[in-house]
Each structure stands twice: as C-alpha cells, then as structure tokens.
Amino acid sequence: MSSMRIGAARELACAVLLVTSACVVTSLAHAEAKAIIAQDARVAGDRERTRFIADLSKKVDVHVFALASPYRVIVDAPDVNFQMPEGVGKEKRGLITAYRYGLFAPGKSRIVIDVGGPFLIDKAFVLEPRDDQPARLVVDLVPTDEKTFQAKLKETRPPEQASAASMTLPEPPVRAPDAKPVIVLDPGHGGIDPGTSSADGVTEKDVVLAFAKSLKAKLEATGRYEVYLTREDDTFLPLRERVEFAQKKGAGLFLSIHADYFPQQTEKATGATVYTLSEQASDEEAKELATKENFSDALAGVALPSDSDEVVANILIDLAQRETQNRSSVFARSIVGELAGNLHTRKLRSAGFRVLKAPDVPSVLLEIGFLSNPDDEKHLVSDAWRDRMGNSLVEAIDGYFAKRIARAPF
Numbered sequence: 001m002s003s004m005r006i007g008a009a010r011e012l013a014c015a016v017l018l019v020t021s022a023c024v025v026t027s028l029a030h031a032e033a034k035a036i037i038a039q040d041a042r043v044a045g046d047r048e049r050t051r052f053i054a055d056l057s058k059k060v061d062v063h064v065f066a067l068a069s070p071y072r073v074i075v076d077a078p079d080v081n082f083q084m085p086e087g088v089g090k091e092k093r094g095l096i097t098a099y100r101y102g103l104f105a106p107g108k109s110r111i112v113i114d115v116g117g118p119f120l121i122d123k124a125f126v127l128e129p130r131d132d133q134p135a136r137l138v139v140d141l142v143p144t145d146e147k148t149f150q151a152k153l154k155e156t157r158p159p160e161q162a163s164a165a166s167m168t169l170p171e172p173p174v175r176a177p178d179a180k181p182v183i184v185l186d187p188g189h190g191g192i193d194p195g196t197s198s199a200d201g202v203t204e205k206d207v208v209l210a211f212a213k214s215l216k217a218k219l220e221a222t223g224r225y226e227v228y229l230t231r232e233d234d235t236f237l238p239l240r241e242r243v244e245f246a247q248k249k250g251a252g253l254f255l256s257i258h259a260d261y262f263p264q265q266t267e268k269a270t271g272a273t274v275y276t277l278s279e280q281a282s283d284e285e286a287k288e289l290a291t292k293e294n295f296s297d298a299l300a301g302v303a304l305p306s307d308s309d310e311v312v313a314n315i316l317i318d319l320a321q322r323e324t325q326n327r328s329s330v331f332a333r334s335i336v337g338e339l340a341g342n343l344h345t346r347k348l349r350s351a352g353f354r355v356l357k358a359p360d361v362p363s364v365l366l367e368i369g370f371l372s373n374p375d376d377e378k379h380l381v382s383d384a385w386r387d388r389m390g391n392s393l394v395e396a397i398d399g400y401f402a403k404r405i406a407r408a409p410f
C-alpha cells in the first residue's frame with residue numbers, strides 16, 4: 001500500500017515536471033545516460049592566442065594532448081554524439097587551420113584540431129552549463145618555437161602512444177590444413193576519418209563499408225571461405241590495427257577497399273585501380289595515393305612511428321615477405337583480369353601503403369572508383385553495380401585460390 005503511494009507520488013511529480021523542459025532533459029538523460037551531445041564548435045582569437053570552443057549538452061571528462069608531424073591537438077572524451085552544423089571545422093583562424101571530430105573507437109570520441117605551427121596548449125577545461133549557456137569545452141593555444149614544442153611533447157606523451165611504434169605483430173594462429181581460407185576485407189577509413197568525398201558529400205568511408213559488406217555476403221555464400229571485416233560500422237581503426245587484425249585471423253588474403261578522388265581530371269579518372277606494397281613507388285600517382293591513404297592515422301590523431309618508410313623497407317628484406325609479395329602480385333593480377341572493363345588502368349601499381357604490411361598475408365589495396373567522377377559516384381552508391389563488381393571480385397578470389405591449390409599447399 002505504501003509503495004503504491006510512493007509510486008503514485010512519483011508519477012504525479014513527473015506529470016507536473018513534464019510541462020517543463022527540465023523533465024524532458026531528465027527523462028532523455030535517463031534513457032541515454034551516456035550520450036553527451038556536441039552541438040556546435042567555433043574558433044576565436046588570433047595568432048597570439050587561439051581559442052577552440054565546443055558546446056556540449058553536459059560536462060564531460062576530457063583528455064587533451066598534442067601530437068607532432070603534423071601539428072595537432074587531440075581531445076579525447078567518452079561517448080560524445082556529434083550533432084554539429086554542416087560545414088563546421090573548415091574555418092581557418094589564428095593558429096588553427098581545421099578540425100574534425102567523430103568516433104575513434106567504440107565508446108571513445110575524439111576531436112582532432114590541426115595547427116599551423118609549433119604551439120603550446122595554454123589552457124584546456126570544460127565549463128559547467130550556466131544560465132542559458134551550454135557546457136563548453138575550451139582549448140587555448142599559444143605559439144611557441146619548435147624546440148619548446150618538442151620538449152613539451154616528450155614530457156606529456158601518453159604512454160600507449162610511446163609504445164605503439166615498437167610493438168611487434170602477432171603470430172598467425174595455427175590452422176587445420178583442411179580449414180577454409182580466411183579472407184579479411186578492410187573497408188578504409190571510418191569514424192573520425194571520412195576519407196575522400198564527392199562534391200555532393202558522398203563519403204569514401206560509407207561507400208567502401210557498403211561494398212565490403214556486400215562482398216563479404218557473396219564470399220560467404222560460396223561456402224568456400226571464412227570472411228571477416230576489419231570494421232563493421234562507422235568506427236575509426238588505425239592502419240596498424242587493420243594489419244594486426246589480418247595477422248591474428250591467420251588471413252590467407254587481405255583486401256583493403258578504398259575510393260579515390262582526382263579533381264584535376266574528373267572525366268579521365270574513372271574506374272578501379274589495383275595496388276600492392278613496394279619499397280619504391282611504381283609511379284608518381286601511386287606514391288601520392290599511398291601518402292594520402294597513409295595519412296589516415298595522422299588525420300585521426302594516431303602517433304606515427306618516426307620513420308614508417310624504414311619499417312616498410314625492413315619488412316621487404318625478409319625472404320618470407322618476398323613470398324608474400326609474390327602472392328600479393330598473383331592476387332592483384334587476378335583482380336585486374338576479372339575487372340577488365342571496370343579498370344582505370346590495367347597496370348599494377350605499387351607504393352609504401354602501411355595497411356599492406358602484414359608479413360604473412362598476401363595483401364592488395366583496391367580503389368573501387370573515383371568519387372570525383374560523377375559516373376563513378378553513381379556506381380559507387382548503386383546496388384546493381386556493387387553486385388556486378390562483387391561478382392567479379394569473387395571470381396578473382398576463386399581464381400587466386402585455385403592457382404594456389406594447383407601449385408602448393410598454403
């Protein structure tokens with residue numbers, strides 16, 4: 001009886017409160033206790049002192065730190081839902097040249113602020129909401145010289161960033177000789193890193209995820225392969241973790257899927273291009289593309305090993321790696337053979353793609369088309385095209401494994 005009375009009293013309280021916005025906020029907060037909404041952001045000040053401000057629905061704990069090459073400020077926070085206005089992040093002001101935001105890992109959100117030169121984080125704090133003002137994240141930057149910037153960076157480097165570069169790759173698991181070959185499909189970019197985008201805002205991260213999911217379903221339907229995606233949703237994944245994922249799964253093939261953008265020759269740049277790993281880039285275009293794709297980590301605010309080219313070179317010396325390289329080329333040629341009419345070039349291109357560095361996994365990077373080309377863009381979002389292109393890739397993969405079975409056990 002008494003508990004009913006309490007229940008009734010609660011209902012009444014809520015009914016009274018329901019007419020005020022406070023109750024709506026409370027019930028929303030109850031439903032999504034973790035969701036903090038970032039509604040807007042802006043940059044104020046000048047080169048002497050530049051302030052980054054983000055409006056939040058409530059106070060949140062943040063971790064703010066600097067990264068070098070390129071100069072960046074990283075703001076990490078748990079579970080922020082970004083509902084920023086269109087076009088935010090492109091304004092240049094004072095020391096800040098641009099910023100971006102998004103999901104960095106499940107439950108972990110990140111804002112990456114690009115800075116034009118050496119700087120110091122003078123202040124970083126989050127203000128409680130007050131009166132009609134939302135909660136606010138404030139980061140103040142001041143200019144400094146390179147030496148001071150580097151010294152401060154060493155002092156404050158987060159421990160996991162420092163050790164990431166020296167981590168060794170996991171050993172592949174031992175698999176039964178008659179087990180189905182494992183294929184890892186790697187939709188590029190994701191979360192905070194959208195990749196490239198078309199003039200209408202179709203993003204690379206979305207088209208490559210849709211394509212990878214459709215290809216996975218096709219490969220599984222053959223009953224011949226075990227297939228995994230490096231990411232299943234709009235989450236960012238560092239390049240190294242994609243490589244590790246393939247190693248850990250004991251992949252027999254790794255296919256990284258991307259879409260390109262070439263604004264200089266919108267008409268000519270059309271169709272798919274196949275790339276493998278090499279120490280020396282096959283041509284200027286491949287070199288530029290590898291730089292662009294390798295930049296994914298920097299965009300998302302991952303600290304890079306100090307000399308990633310050296311890492312690529314070291315791996316290539318290894319004999320086992322050479323065999324992997326041969327297999328990668330066989331697979332690449334198989335794709336070129338099947339895609340024929342859908343290719344940008346029949347030439348096999350190669351460069352130092354960091355995502356193709358798994359030492360034991362034949363790896364190919366496929367640019368499925370150009371988002372800068374309006375016809376390609378139509379294809380990239382079309383189910384019918386995805387279906388045709390997917391069928392050709394299944395043929396290419398079947399062809400690759402048929403050759404391998406004919407030649408030697410693997």
Ligand SMILES: [Zn+2]
Pocket residue numbers: 188189195196204258259293
């Ligand atoms: Zn890409």
